[in-house]
Amino acid sequence: MTRKLLLANDHIEGIQSYDVYRKNGGYAAVEKALKSMSPDDIVEEVKKSGLRGRGGAGFPTGMKWSFLAKPEGVPRHLLCNADESEPGTFKDRYLMEKIPHLLIEGMILSSYALGANQSYIYIRGEYMYVLRILEKAIQEAYNNGWLGKNILGSGFDLDLAVSPGAGAYICGEETALIESLEGKRGNPRMKPPFPAVQGLWQRPTVVNNVETIAAVVPIINEGGDAYASIGIGRSTGTKLISASGNINKPGVYEIELGVSVEEFIYSDTYCGGIKNGKKLKACVPGGSSVPILPHYLVCKTAEGNDRLMTYESLADGGFATGSMLGSGGFIVYDEDQCIVRNTWNFARFYHHESCGQCSPCREGTGWMKKVLHNIETGKGKMEDIDLLWEIQSKIEGNTICPLGDAAAWPVAAAIRHFREEFEWHVKEPILSQERNYGLVSEKKFENVNA
Amino acid sequence: MEENTNIEFPKELLDEVQRVISLFPEGKQKSALIRVLHIAQAHFGWLNADVMDYVARLLHIQPIEVYEVATFYSMYDTQKVGKVKLEVCRTGPCMIEGAEKIISYIEKKLGIKEGETTSDGIFTLKAVECLGACGYAPMLQAGEKYHEHLTEDKVDALIEQYRNHPSANYMGQNND
Ligand SMILES: Cc1cc2nc3c(=O)[nH]c(=O)nc-3n(C[C@H](O)[C@H](O)[C@H](O)COP(=O)(O)O)c2cc1C
Ligand code: SF4
Ligand code: FES
Numbered sequence: 001m002t003r004k005l006l007l008a009n010d011h012i013e014g015i016q017s018y019d020v021y022r023k024n025g026g027y028a029a030v031e032k033a034l035k036s037m038s039p040d041d042i043v044e045e046v047k048k049s050g051l052r053g054r055g056g057a058g059f060p061t062g063m064k065w066s067f068l069a070k071p072e073g074v075p076r077h078l079l080c081n082a083d084e085s086e087p088g089t090f091k092d093r094y095l096m097e098k099i100p101h102l103l104i105e106g107m108i109l110s111s112y113a114l115g116a117n118q119s120y121i122y123i124r125g126e127y128m129y130v131l132r133i134l135e136k137a138i139q140e141a142y143n144n145g146w147l148g149k150n151i152l153g154s155g156f157d158l159d160l161a162v163s164p165g166a167g168a169y170i171c172g173e174e175t176a177l178i179e180s181l182e183g184k185r186g187n188p189r190m191k192p193p194f195p196a197v198q199g200l201w202q203r204p205t206v207v208n209n210v211e212t213i214a215a216v217v218p219i220i221n222e223g224g225d226a227y228a229s230i231g232i233g234r235s236t237g238t239k240l241i242s243a244s245g246n247i248n249k250p251g252v253y254e255i256e257l258g259v260s261v262e263e264f265i266y267s268d269t270y271c272g273g274i275k276n277g278k279k280l281k282a283c284v285p286g287g288s289s290v291p292i293l294p295h296y297l298v299c300k301t302a303e304g305n306d307r308l309m310t311y312e313s314l315a316d317g318g319f320a321t322g323s324m325l326g327s328g329g330f331i332v333y334d335e336d337q338c339i340v341r342n343t344w345n346f347a348r349f350y351h352h353e354s355c356g357q358c359s360p361c362r363e364g365t366g367w368m369k370k371v372l373h374n375i376e377t378g379k380g381k382m383e384d385i386d387l388l389w390e391i392q393s394k395i396e397g398n399t400i401c402p403l404g405d406a407a408a409w410p411v412a413a414a415i416r417h418f419r420e421e422f423e424w425h426v427k428e429p430i431l432s433q434e435r436n437y438g439l440v441s442e443k444k445f446e447n448v449n450a
Numbered sequence: 451m452e453e454n455t456n457i458e459f460p461k462e463l464l465d466e467v468q469r470v471i472s473l474f475p476e477g478k479q480k481s482a483l484i485r486v487l488h489i490a491q492a493h494f495g496w497l498n499a500d501v502m503d504y505v506a507r508l509l510h511i512q513p514i515e516v517y518e519v520a521t522f523y524s525m526y527d528t529q530k531v532g533k534v535k536l537e538v539c540r541t542g543p544c545m546i547e548g549a550e551k552i553i554s555y556i557e558k559k560l561g562i563k564e565g566e567t568t569s570d571g572i573f574t575l576k577a578v579e580c581l582g583a584c585g586y587a588p589m590l591q592a593g594e595k596y597h598e599h600l601t602e603d604k605v606d607a608l609i610e611q612y613r614n615h616p617s618a619n620y621m622g623q624n625n626d
Contacts, residue, residue, distance in 0.1 A: 075475075084582050085579075085580060085582065086580075087541045087542050087543060087579070087580040087584065088542070088543055088580075088584050089582065089584070090582040090583055090584055090585055090586075092582075093582045093583075118475070124582070125484070125488065125523070125525045126525065126581050126582070126591060127582065128488070128594045129594050129595070129596075159473075161473035161474075163473070163481065163484070163485060164484055164485055164488060165484060165523065166484050166487065166488065166519075166523030166524070166525040166526055167523045167524035167525035167526075167578075168522065168523050168524065169579065169580075180484065181481060182478075182480065182481055183480035183481045183482065183483035183484060183509075183511075183515075183519065184480075184515075184518070184519065185518055185519060185522040186522065186523075201475075201478060242584065242585060243585060244543040244584035244585040244587065245543055245546060245547075246546065250584075250585035250586070250587075251585050252585065284542075288541075288542060288580075329584070331542065331543050331584070333546065337546055341545075342542055342545070342546070345540075345541065345542050345545050346541075346542055349541055349542075349579050349580070352579055353579065
């Protein structure tokens with residue numbers, strides 16, 4: 001049985017409400033922290049836990065917190081990133097909707113650790129109904145003395161509020177989020193200065209994902225070492241995975257890091273196998289921006305080892321034969337899905353979401369979308385495939401923010417692993433409009449050329 | 451959501467605007483802008499120049515600062531739209547679960563194309579990017595509500611419901 005730290009109580013009737021949450025052990029971590037721990041003690045526990053950012057990049061949270069500048073007399077801020085717009089990802093919504101107080105409790109602990117007295121949850125505008133759930137829960141927390149002045153007589157003050165976006169994937173990028181929270185367009189800022197030094201209103205700021213902040217609650221309750229004892233190597237603790245696509249049981253799963261990919265896809269505890277008895281064709285394990293894996297690299301690495309649900313194992317083989325855990329947006333494709341079409345769909349997404357500040361991203365995503373559409377609709381030429389490769393390689397690493405990379409990687413990976421399917425679209429312009437290519441051949445990864 | 455030539459919020463919305471402003475430090479009231487524009491759009495139907503100027507006055511900022519934001523974010527309508535926006539997610543995970551079929555079904559049913567509004571002014575159909583419901587695909591959002599695991603029957607039912615009660619999409623509750 002997998003241990004659940006975040007979603008252990010999600011099935012309890014009424015757990016959304018303060019009373020039920022409290023009766024089931026809620027706010028015990030805040031009690032413990034404010035009565036017996038210093039802010040540095042909390043940072044220390046989080047360091048010990050090995051917790052890594054759940055928003056996509058996997059950066060160690062304790063280390064990130066220790067970078068926060070603390071100039072005398074300047075307020076600091078903690079911002080919770082609830083923008084959740086990476087295609088394939090819907091875990092934060094689940095957590096906030098089902099157990100809003102868990103996030104609030106995590107915000108109190110994390111704000112205390114950072115010495116932040118005014119913290120915000122920035123939530124994507126489409127989640128307005130979740131914002132209302134959070135606002136209600138925050139009000140309950142104020143009413144019961146968990147927010148406001150001098151919490152539990154500790155001398156620590158905290159105000160917490162929720163603020164929405166209005167439909168822009170780019171506002172998930174931390175500096176764009178900050179701009180948006182200042183009431184501006186979501187254009188990413190140049191770094192440095194980093195938010196840890198100059199963030200919201202030019203004050204030192206930490207931005208963390210919803211799940212990262214929620215994980216601080218069990219870390220304080222059970223101790224950093226206990227948290228770190230779950231998982232494998234540098235992938236500690238549990239992770240929420242959003243599972244979608246052609247599987248029997250899509251949904252949000254909390255896994256112990258280290259479960260095998262095979263178990264995750266095929267066991268009834270999780271995805272329950274491929275729908276309609278079909279075969280697995282491909283998998284995007286960490287949200288739309290991570291490299292797609294062909295079926296023969298999903299459950300095994302190129303060396304033939306079992307692929308595990310960890311940061312390291314999913315990345316095993318680098319971009320040549322691996323991918324990334326990313327945000328945990330796990331998308332499964334069966335044999336009937338068209339990789340060219342999916343790649344075009346994602347390219348259209350990134351083009352739509354590019355903020356337009358840098359030309360490689362703005363122009364490059366537009367070109368990729370166009371060329372992919374041509375190939376998809378049977379109007380492509382062989383040279384177009386190389387042209388696509390060329391375009392994506394010119395975006396990567398040449399932009400202000402990582403959205404450019406996020407747009408380039410899926411295209412690169414699709415060509416790398418599914419080149420014959422792209423070629424088939426060019427060679428069979430009529431047939432490719434009538435049916436899909438099917439499974440890619442097994443031997444392919446010997447000639448990973450790119 | 452009636453056509454409103456008299457650009458002013460009723461008392462309860464003015465109070466709500468003050469509450470939102472108070473969530474931010476003194477002098478940082480511009481941070482309330484995105485929320486206030488949502489409130490304005492829900493109340494006036496869409497964001498025309500008069501509405502945006504009114505919001506600028508409420509927040510003591512320049513009108514241009516409001517226009518910049520209103521045109522950046524995809525949820526804001528700076529053109530007139532129907533009372534109920536049906537926004538169908540078209541991104542990868544929804545596409546492979548039949549988003550395109552849902553879009554064409556709605557197009558046929560309402561006699562409009564994606565991006566258009568029905569002549570009675572009730573429905574606007576839009577294709578949008580991932581709404582964070584990928585595991586419950588295909589899906590659409592109507593106002594503030596998520597409708598998931600869509601089938602043609604479900605689409606029929608919700609169109610019927612909204613035709614009779616267009617404001618039902620702004621109650622801020624997810625009952626699906
Ligand atoms: C284009 C783009 C979109 C992003 N979207 C999100 C998001 O929706 N949610 C999120 O938590 N992080 C997102 N991130 C990552 C954030 O910039 C940031 O690294 C993260 O919120 C840090 O939190 P963590 O350390 O807890 O993961 C995005 C990054 C980029 C470049
Ligand atoms: S990489 Fe793209 S999204 Fe990021 S700042 Fe440049 S144009 Fe904007
Ligand atoms: S892809 Fe449709 S909700 Fe995510």
